[in-house]
Amino acid sequence: MNEVCFKTIDQDNPHTLATYKKNGGYQIWREILAGKWTPEKIIDELKTSGLRGRGGAGFPTGLKWSFMPRNQAGQKFVVCNSDEGEPGTCKDRDILRFNPHAVIEGMAIGGFVMGATVGYNYIRGEFKEPFYRFEAALAQAYELGLLGKNIHGSGMSFDLYSHLGAGAYICGEETALLESIEGKKGQPRFKPPFPANVGLFGKPTTINNTESFASVPSILSHGGQWFADLGVKNSGGVKLFSVTGHVQKPANFEVPMGIPFKDLLKMAGGVRSGRTLKAVIPGGSSTPVLTAEVAMNMTMDYDSIEHAGSMLGAGSVIVMDDSTCMVKALTRLAHFYYDESCGQCTPCREGTGWLYRILKRIIDGNGKAADIDLLLSVQDKIIGNTICALGDAAAMPVESFLRHFRDEFDHYIKHGKSIIEVKNSGENIK
Amino acid sequence: MISEKSKQTIDKWIAKYPKGQQQSAVMEALKLSQIDNGGYLDKKCIEAVADYLDMSVISVAEVATFYENYNHKPVAKYTVRFCHNISCMLNGADNLIDYLEAKINAEKLGELVQVKKVECLGACVGAPMCQINDDYFENLNEQKINEIISGLK
């Protein structure tokens, strides 16, 4: 546990340069500056490592880096996505707070591989403490001459800056994030063209998640195979899982991919005492919900969770016990997407509000029998028809909640109240 | 309005971006102008930012109304941004928000503190949680809320 991004977390002053260096930090960057690495070698190691994008989409990082037209003349950019905001996800905040130098080193390495001399770390606006930690780390790195122009006389340059958001979940979508850095509303761009060709300020750009960048130095110092072997097939390495909700000890855990869900649950202290597990959202609020039974039999890797009917996403495990009213839980999620839709494209702008209003009507006691089919139909009409993935993210929970917990919705519509809350209050009386 | 001090800070942000891309500093410029103006953005702020960054006024207004963290009306000294999304909700955020609002009402703290229900703030392992101005407060319960509120002046 805690071998990569959280390597320093249990040490004194985990975020400082001294701690980072003590743990082998900046070794790879120095080797690169000394000419001991080639971009091709780094990409090979990353491919071997099986590292997949930790922001949620799970695209192989080595492959992504190989897409950059690194030899193309002109400016290119490396961008880190620290705009963490998907409900259930809170790992990048801790990386920035406790191991900011790993992000800096990872980005510098990325700059070298991609032929980019400038990088930006987009940090969500509310993350004031992580922002100051990161800024302080940047200042230290500059002081040490690890960043800047013609670093250590190597002829290589890399300038890194942070950019602060101002409150918009959609900026976690990579092209919305680029728009935001350009000083515009965070509205996703249509693709193609992809950022690797037309990215920030119209230049080739690679965007990776905080955890992905922070994983790179360790992978290179121990070798891609070492990382791959920590995990399982198709899901190399270790991964941060944020286990939250109805657990005794909610926390972030950096554990090997493929760990059984039930072990992870145990690490978080199990469900609250006297309760039983009811449902799990395994990868953040956008991923389909799973029943307890299915969850208890799956392992935490891309293939197993997909097989179980959901997605690993950002590794944000939301645990719900038997006191949870699934109608209210879904309504809250629907509200989130309704509130965070950028409003640019029709199905999401109009559909997220429609979904939320139907659900709100149901929990207000005014549901109609036809509402279930309507919900299913509306979510189906959003999926696949939008510019970015927010539309799908808003729709998928609806389908999965209804698939697994339809009885609760039927009951709520028929009786105008939650069967679970009735049960809960009965228990309280006892 | 933008103070001279804020202009210096904005200039530092502008320096982070390629030449001619000063628009990239608009989010920071708006934040600073908001602070200079006592916590919210009015017409003058938007126009001042547009002027300073050589943007059209409507483009600045687009940004100012897109992101959550800009206010367009006067605000209390402290804004409690209380997360009510899934992990916090599962941990009783709704009841705590009710509790906090009742407390503010009962103690007539409305001019000092205001509560805003917000979506996920990315600190779910500390649920239920809130942000008061810049700072996060996690693992909240009624007692903790009492302590925090009594510490606000």
Add this chain to the structure above:
Amino acid sequence: MLEIEIDGAKVSADPGEMLIAVTDRAGIRVPRFCYHKHLSIAANCRMCLVDIEGSPKPKPACSTPIAEGMKIWTHNDKTKISQKAVMEFLLINHPLDCPICDQGGECELQDVAMDYGADISRFTEGKRIVEDKDIGALIQTDMTRCIHCTRCVRFGDEIAGVMEMGATGRGENLKIEPFLAYGIDSELSGNMIDICPVGALTSKPFRYELRSWQMQSVAGVSRHDLVGSNLLSQTYKGKVKRIVARENSDINETWIADRERFSYQGLSHENRLLMPQIKIEGKWQEVTWNVALDFALKGLNNAVLNNKQTDRLGALATNTATLEEFYLLQKILRGVGTQNIDYRLNIKDLDATINLPSNIKLTDLETLDYGLIIGANLRLEQPLINHRLRKAVLSGAMVDVVNVAEFDFNYQPNNHNIIAPNQIALLLAGVLKVVLESTQAEVLPDLQNLNPNATAKQLAARLLRADNAVIVLGEHLLNIPQVAIIAALITQIAQHTDSKTLNTSLSANSKAADLAGFTPGRDGLDANTMLTAQLKAYILLDIYPQYDFYNSPKAIEAFNNADTFIIALNSFKDEVVLEYADILLPIANFYESPGSHVNIEGLVQSFPAAVSAPGEAKPAWKVFKVLADLLQLPGFDYTANQQITSEATMHQNPKLSKVDVSKVDVSIDLTMKKGIDIIWQKSPYAIDVLLRHSPALQMTKIGQINTASMNAATAKKLKLTQTDDYLGVPVVLSETVADDCVFINANRQTWDRGQ
């Protein structure tokens, strides 16, 4: 070329083309709202989603580049399911107010909903309501109807070059609006009405007037400027009710200026002249046309014809007249034996005026790499020429400006050279000297001692370096003493740098007047000499001297001479005209007469009448034809306007100017005398009588322009302050005006400008 397959049929297309361009060309209907071929791609409405073989998700045709072998299905079930889904989402918050919506019948949403919408809505929640703002006199908003396609937002940013509309807020609260109460009235803003696919932005003057299907559309051409924008006049019961753009990629693409769109309002102004009138013993009497024309004939006979004094007869015309009107009137004058003919009323010295050719096509302006603009505020004078230049700048061209004041450009010129009017010739002489030296051409003796300054060197270098350059000469310098030499210098600079020239110094339908020979030639009196020659009779075509002449009081005085018989053909009543005219003949204005416009390229564009003129008013060409018959002149056997058009375009026009610019001796004294130059320009919505009577335009920011700008030093010399008027126009002090210059942009009548 690539080959792709659409609905089973092979279609070829260029690499990189978007699918929708290919389907449009092939005539395959793909529904869309946000896509517009002259705007950037937004892909936000999602209506054009189509099924592409091999793609799990449907793809928007507007933003999907084609690839070899691609197979697209535009009407299969998968496509229809997606498109119907999008349509349902578009309609859930769209009001069901089609019966009271001005867009009804020409609404893209309505049309597409017929094919893709459901009969009954499944949406039972409350619909969104958006509060409306008053955004000015031109555009009516009903933003509850907005479907957020952002065409208007992109139009502002990309075409108008001034971002007026924006999309504020987010999610379902996304609102298309200007900032707070900022109005929308830039010179091209009305195009937002045409491109809005729904009834969110409609024409304010047209509001609640009619349904689109009640109107007839007649193709027209505008005469307000040198472009000749194509448009449709939409009429009902003999009235023009609305003007919309008509596409012509060579002329105006899909855009028209607000001037074109809203000037029709003036046609129904209460000041229209409706009946022929004659003045007997100082009293006006309404009469029939026969009586009036008899009266005219008698008057002409008495004044000049019977006593063989035809050289004491003159004809002057407005520059908005049609080619055919210019042609017939000059033919009458030449027929009776005089060449006292002119339309150049606002020029101080017609002996030394500009005769600079325009030798570049409008579309070629887009591919320039360098432009030098001299003495012009093109954006307001020739909005669509400016639009083409702006496109060039956006694709990398450099533009420099030599102006007497700094104007608001909608693109970034490289250098605003703000130069005193009396120094511009010197600057250009410097440019010419550098150019001649660099091209090893012989440097004219008078330039030998000249020391070109840094600006001259820079401009010369850029002109020499450019592959496709143009020099634009605008209307500001028309009346400064050095104008002829400036035109000559430009001609020579252009010759030696292989640049094109564009002369925008005369606007409206001036090119038609030139083509028709509506100029005095070598033997006639010009507009200025006529005024001092004590003529015995005039035929005046739609002239309002207090606005139209360089020296208005002198013109009014000449016309008021008791011995002078004046036949005034006017479309509007006017106090000044009533005073001096002996006979008033009511004539047609825009859209009421067939005719032709000749644009800056020399392109002749003919148009039919869309409506009849009001009351007893007649098209002037018909009046001239009858008058010619009464005068028993040969060669007027026309039965249709087109016969005149072909004759006018075949006709060899006499020499336009007495000055041959290419031979102007540049040895004219280059050490110009110092003095304050007054640059007087009518504001854009006051340039002709129809515009002056169009209420909505007058209410806009541009319509309100009325300033005499000068810098503090000039004001001091003239002993003026900010609170004064100068020549009746409010003084504005501005350091962006050159030294020794008063720049007057007046929306009202002009007074004494004789210096």
